[in-house]
């Protein structure tokens with residue numbers, strides 16, 4: 001019989017500090033891996049503790065509990081005859097490390113600390129761990145008593161060694177190390193390593209999976225090896241969703257991949273490898289100059305063979321199928337909400353549903369969640385069955401069997417439309433029809449009395465009666481009257497969340513869902529502590545354009561979404577008159593598409609106001625002159641800085657977008673700015689003036705201009721003379737833009753709302769997907 005190597009990589013839905021649950025899932029995954037014939041089992045990064053423990057990684061308890069879990073695994077016979085590669089924190093010589101612990105038959109072979117920590121974006125590993133600076137130096141780890149008792153060992157190797165088994169060699173790198181330019185797999189494979197393992201905890205972000213895929217494909221194509229990748233799945237206690245998709249590659253080709261979005265807690269993916277394929281592949285690489293072996297890494301000899309004689313055929317390459325961004329929006333937040341709901345032990349969701357795109361998207365995401373739950377229930381997932389029964393009836397062993405996804409939605413989701421005299425029948429009908437399409441429980445309540453009595457209370461004390469602008473009131477009055485309605489909705493939402501289960505004869509409470517999207521959070525186009533102040537927000541990290549794309553794809557399934565899609569986004573907080581209907585884009589003086597452009601420049605490209613402006617001049621030149629772009633950018637930064645304080649209290653949101661303004665974990669900024677930006681705006685004006693004169697004169701053809709970016713090297717804010725840059729701009733654009741320029745907009749520091757009453761909004765469009773890679 002031929003020698004074959006079966007390798008298993010595991011996706012686990014772990015939960016921070018749930019040491020018992022985490023142990024059970026790791027143990028079960030090892031059992032399944034062995035059952036499938038695997039002789040090497042890889043698990044995700046920090047699977048023993050859960051990845052998102054954050055400052056709990058500063059507690060000695062966390063390390064001690066992890067040693068307890070490791071000792072149980074070491075002692076279990078289920079974990080024998082397979083090399084187990086488990087992720088956990090280890091405290092070595094008074095320093096904390098994010099490690100792999102690799103063991104076989106009750107003995108620890110190696111503790112391998114992470115050498116490059118993840119510290120960008122959502123990641124803060126440097127706050128809790130040190131990177132293994134001695135790399136590739138080895139040390140000895142003195143085992144604590146619980147591990148001495150479990151293994152009979154007193155000291156084990158600690159560092160970045162490679163394992164030499166009887167039949168092959170294995171080296172590990174940990175998550176971020178793959179993303180770096182000096183990834184260990186390069187030196188390891190040049191030293192002859194054939195199997196690279198990577199235990200990861202990598203979060204979902206729209207359009208990101210291809211980054212991981214490309215890195216592994218390139219790594220294995222350039223070096224010739226097997227690459228095993230294990231990722232965490234689910235909401236383990238934080239705003240991010242880890243999106244699984246554990247993979248196995250061989251020589252540039254994908255052999256296996258787990259699901260990216262699923263409710264399954266344990267998923268084991270295996271591949272059968274013929275190691276000779278690596279050797280043959282490398283023979284070809286050598287002839288094209290594969291680097292010679294350098295003995296950089298210490299070797300640990302393991303008297304064990306990961307290959308066995310078996311009749312299994314080697315796994316064949318498969319094609320990766322990427323989800324579209326709309327599918328990702330439908331799946332990722334839905335899975336995250338399910339984890340949140342079952343782990344928070346609440347009884348369902350309460351969603352203030354306005355009939356607009358944002359709250360409708362949230363409703364559809366929960367409907368998707370119900371479909372996933374129904375499918376898993378039908379497929380016999382006992383964990384999902386118990387969770388659903390507990391949430392709906394209070395008893396995990398109840399007899400309840402759902403009829404379909406709509407039945408579940410009716411029990412898990414209550415949608416609440418809160419009408420005032422400024423609401424229209426259209427929005428109420430849209431909310432009602434969508435609720436009926438998805439099957440949620442629908443409630444309408446009129447909140448005028450509450451709003452009126454609040455205003456009356458004010459008037460009694462002050463003898464003044466505030467009025468809307470439409471009735472002759474000032475801007476302050478107009479804003480205050482809007483905010484009273486918006487904030488009253490928040491109070492109603494929490495009241496219904498708390499009392500609806502009681503009214504229905506159940507115990508417990510519902511979680512309030514929020515629906516502010518990433519763009520309005522960035523601009524601050526929301527009332528502080530209105531319905532945007534919820535328990536969790538599934539779409540707070542998703543931009544309006546992507547949400548529109550999502551709603552578009554769901555129209556066939558839920559026909560009521562057609563009118564949701566076609567309606568202009570509106571707050572309905574002001575009286576509708578013949579001359580005026582409130583719309584978001586006119587209110588903000590920027591389209592959602594423009595907010596996305598600015599948001600990406602600000603956050604992803606790390607640009608200040610001047611950088612944003614100079615980058616957008618060529619990009620927007622088909623519609624705006626440099627001065628108009630300057631006005632838009634200044635308008636944005638003024639609103640952003642006035643409203644940044646709102647980001648400090650944003651509802652915790654699913655992280656999906658790299659330009660998220662999320663203030664607590666992701667986009668760390670001050671919340672008290674000088675909103676005049678004198679130095680920056682002065683420079684923008686100077687540059688705009690110099691470009692404007694050039695813009696009027698130049699006859700340069702448009703296509704070449706589109707590629708260029710202003711050269712501002714000659715312009716400084718202190719220079720009295722401003723020279724026109726050499727490489728720009730441009731012939732005047734034929735048509736003038738329809739969007740209002742904020743230069744005409746009056747903007748006072750007590751409001752986010754410019755004084756625009758009759759401006760047309762931009763045409764709606766679905767942008768081509770912008771690929772934003774993040775590592």
Ligand SMILES: Nc1ncnc2c1ncn2[C@@H]1O[C@H](COP(=O)(O)OP(=O)(O)OC[C@H]2O[C@@H]([n+]3cccc(C(=O)O)c3)[C@H](O)[C@@H]2O)[C@@H](O)[C@H]1O
Pocket residue numbers: 479482483486524525526527528529530531571587642645671672673750751752753
């Ligand atoms: N730097 C700072 N640090 C901390 N707090 C600061 C602050 N500056 C102002 N504040 C405070 O912030 C508050 C002002 O903010 P806020 O009350 O939100 O009110 P404000 O931002 O003035 O108005 C709300 C805006 O949201 C818009 N909007 C649009 C669509 C829908 C909805 C909706 O809610 O449904 C709302 C509405 O048209 C208006 O433009 C005041 O209490 C003020 O004292």
Ligand SMILES: Nc1ncnc2c1ncn2[C@@H]1O[C@H](COP(=O)(O)OP(=O)(O)OP(=O)(O)O)[C@@H](O)[C@H]1O
Pocket residue numbers: 351352353354355356357358359360416417418419420423489514515516517520526531532569570571572584
């Ligand atoms: N009439 C209403 N009934 C119930 N909830 C409402 C109503 N109006 C607003 N809300 C809630 O307040 C949130 C913020 O209101 P806003 O008018 O800013 O809507 P939005 O952000 O444009 O979202 P949407 O597209 O859902 O209208 C909404 O997402 C919704 O959850």
Ligand SMILES: NC(=O)CC[C@H](N)C(=O)O
Pocket residue numbers: 045117118123174175176177179200201202203774775
């Ligand atoms: N845990 C990590 O090392 C994360 C690394 C990487 N930046 C990612 O998003 O996948």
